[in-house]
Amino acid sequence: MKYDFSALEKKWQARWASEQTFASSDDQEKPKYYVLDMFPYPSGSGLHVGHLEGYTATDIVARYKRCRGHNVLHPMGWDAFGLPAEQFAIKTGTHPRLTTEKNVTSFRETLKSMGFSYDWSREINTTDPNYFKWTQWIFLKLYEKGLAYISEVDVNWCEELKVVLANEEVDEKLADGYTVVRRPLRQWVLKITAYAERLLEELDEVDWPENVKQMQRNWIGRSEGVEIDFELRCHRTNLRVYTTRPDTLFGTTYLVISPEHPMAEKLAIAQQLVEVKRYIEQARLKTELERTGLQKDKTGVFTGSYAINPATGEALPVWISDFVLTSYGTGAIMSVPAHDSRDWEFAKKFGLPIREVIKSPHDVEEEVFDGKESLCVNSSNDEISIDGLDFKTAFERMATWLESKGKGKRKVNYKLRDWVFSRQRYWGEPIPIKHYDDGSMRPETALPLTLPEVEAYHPTSTGESPLANIEEWLYGEDEHGAFRRETNTMPQWAGSCWYYLRFIDPENSEALVDPSREKYWMNVDLYIGGAEHAVLHLLYSRFWHKVLYDLGVVSTKEPFQRLFNQGMILGEDGEKMSKSRGNVIPADHVLNSYGADAVRLYEMFLGPLEQVKPWNTHGIEGISRFLNKVWRLVWPENAEEPRVSDDKPSDTLLKRMHKAIKKVSEDTEQLKFNTAISEMMVLVNELTRAGCYSREAVETVLVLLSPFAPHLAEELWQTLGHSESISGTAWPEFDAKLAADDVVTIAVQVNGKLRGAFEAPAGCSKEEMIEAARKVESVAKFLEGQSIVKEIAVPGKLVNFAVKLQ
């Protein structure tokens, strides 16, 4: 019998589907394991081999855990709202629902043909009203808690697309040739900043890659500083600045406020007013990119006003510059040019004084010194001196002094901003809010609030979504009076913020998730996906989860216990796969040529899961050969009947087998699939070479292999007479005694250079090793006539003689 992968795959995929082999039970007696993929956006271009990497990894873990006796939850669904389907609708008039359905069908087929053991009965789709009913429900909870509010926000407005772009989308759109401008717009905003501290602190509780945690920490950007009030000359109000370096207050030589600062125009004295107005206007016209991007050259304008340095009593000029951000701190800063590179540049450009207050290794007129590991100088007045103090002490001393004088207050700031949550699009979850004629707002309680059918998908020219054109949908009346519906929809992130909860209880019409099921399944034990979601998706998701935790909907503080980022698979040219480069390896193509088992195995054999690595189509042939070898363990070349013997494997092979069980188990737990596969190859090579057809050995191979190459394993398992699926078989245990070597090779070095080796029993003592090592012929000649200074023996490893050269 020949190994016919395509027939096998069809057969077993059909069997798994009809027998519901991988349906998770809600039997709460068994230990659970929840293993989740970042669910995909079903795009029109289909899946390529890169997409399958993470899915293969989770599937191996899911199958492995089932063999280990766990009740496994391994679901799949679709993050199906989103711009591409909407753009296609605008161009062609095709309803995004149809595009989405078509793409979902194609994605599902590809995933099924990979033999992934998803519980398809739990499939969800974020565009399904039964799903987004609960997305809307969560939004209303946020609204009730005051975590969703309306605000006029300066947004990135794309002229051509008539939509607001996220900051992270701007570059991409500009690269595509669109125009993006800043424009204030009425937006729904979620108060994620209220959770900044918890989002930061509770990172310590999860088992995530350190770099992802670090990225989130940077994104949240907590800083400790002081808000200091500077008295203004000729004005009754104070100017409040935020600084993390109160220790440099004595070195402050001027202040800068942002162009949008409420005091900006008021501070301009008559002679400066025209210039100030012009500067503010110019800043307004610049896009975010122009202001924060590569434009390093500092610009600014003097207001003509002065403020008093509370430490020195000096009058400091107040400037306006767009390098100061309105949305961070107080929108105003104290400039210490000697010890801040931006202030230094600005001071140099506009001829402002530079004063050293931190002992610097060089002249601060020539170069800025922004180190913290030096001591304060020139920093004293009648009341306080911080001269000679280090950063931490000086910080505390100044902060306390300022607070006691009522001139300042310690303050923690975050870079994290509130989350602009509305989009002017059709293809998203409608925001379930009604606006009444009297200006009040009320939630729509009849959920789901579904999308109406529309004729055209273009946004309105005013920037409202196409929903604003559908009068029947838009206007209504209830006991509170006539209302107009909110026309904004939610961003694509919304649906993916909580989908992992719905998999637990996808059909529930009474609740988002049943509490007892939630308690059993949460949290997600292993979450695998691309590193591109390290910040946004994972941060938004954690935010919603914490809100749900406060509401008592979920029982865990964090949603994802263990996170793992798979590395990208590059094209054969070593470049990122992309249509424009023409180096995309479509999944269906390799599936047809080599079969699901070979693709699965090869994806994992390529290298460590977390690493970026190029695809090489030739390499997969080695995997095909391996699978054929496994096949021939049961079906020798040209055999009509399978061959299997009930003899015990030889001692050598038995040892090999137990070593393999150990290595494959340990590597699988640690997601080191490449070395697990290599170990299986070693075992199969030895069995083949020895002509071993022992049932014990072959069945062990099949169970070890079953998470990786499930179709082949199932088929041969059946050939060997089993009627039950191999997926329910218990994972083999290794015998520690057999997995250990009883004869080891000891290397012998002289002065660290390898000179020979000998065989020794495993428990051999150091003295015996040294004795034996001396006698090794190739070693003896190097010891001849030399004086041995030191003898080192590492049990089971090596002996090293340190000799003095004569």
Add this chain to the structure above:
RNA sequence: GCCAAAGUGGCGGAACUGGUAGACGCGCUGGACUCAAAAUCCAGUGGGCGCAAGCUCGUGUGGGUUCGAGUCCCACCUUUGGUACCA
């Protein structure tokens, strides 16, 4: 600029807490089988010197610690990812 990770044969990559560098696979070379090919099997495969035994060099570069360094420390170079005036 800053933060993080990584540099090992022709290629993808192995190497436990410092202990025989190159497992496994691709590719390549030679051989067996065959009319021939495919498939399969066997042997070899880091560089240099040597008929050979063997010697010697070798894990980005330069130093260091150690009996012993791919692994630890210092400096540098390169690549990738993240971030970008956050005071």
